[in-house]
Amino acid sequence: MIKVIYAIIFFVSTSVIANEQSDLNKTMKKMGHIYKLAVQSETKQQMQVHLDEFKLLVRESKAFNFKKTVASESLTGLEQVLETVALVEQRLESGELDAARQKLLEVDKLRKKYHELHEPPSFWELLFGNK
Numbered sequence: 170m171i172k173v174i175y176a177i178i179f180f181v182s183t184s185v186i187a188n189e190q191s192d193l194n195k196t197m198k199k200m201g202h203i204y205k206l207a208v209q210s211e212t213k214q215q216m217q218v219h220l221d222e223f224k225l226l227v228r229e230s231k232a233f234n235f236k237k238t239v240a241s242e243s244l245t246g247l248e249q250v251l252e253t254v255a256l257v258e259q260r261l262e263s264g265e266l267d268a269a270r271q272k273l274l275e276v277d278k279l280r281k282k283y284h285e286l287h288e289p290p291s292f293w294e295l296l297f298g299n300k
Contacts, residue, residue, distance in 0.1 A: 193233045200226045201280075208273055213261050216269060220254055220261075227251055246283035250276055 200223060207219035227250055235243040253275050260269035 193230065196226055196230050196233075200230070204273075204276060208270060210266075210270075213264065213266055213269075216266065216273075217258070217261055220258060224251065224254055227254075243283060246279055249279055253279065 203219050203223045203226060207216050207223060210216035210219060227247055231244060231247050234240075253272065257269045257272045260272055
């Protein structure tokens, strides 16, 4: 009977974690789409609307449970994204749309850097360990 209870707890907790990861993936995909729209914006107002939505999604992402091994780094990365967006908004307020767009491109560099934390290890890394 105890084994059955443990099995149920295991499957329920696994399901909850899988759902949360799925929700995080959906949020990240939305962020990517909104980011592209912001970069492609032709007016200051358009970009600001997209940045506002982007910031909401970043803050929403911070509420997800990341793997314990990368949680701190992931949250740091999200904070860096918000700081970069704040600098983009400063440039927008000054009327510098092109400069804002150039600063916004730094978010993609952060994305690449922090996404590496969440990639599963390759077969070779599993076999021989990390570099």
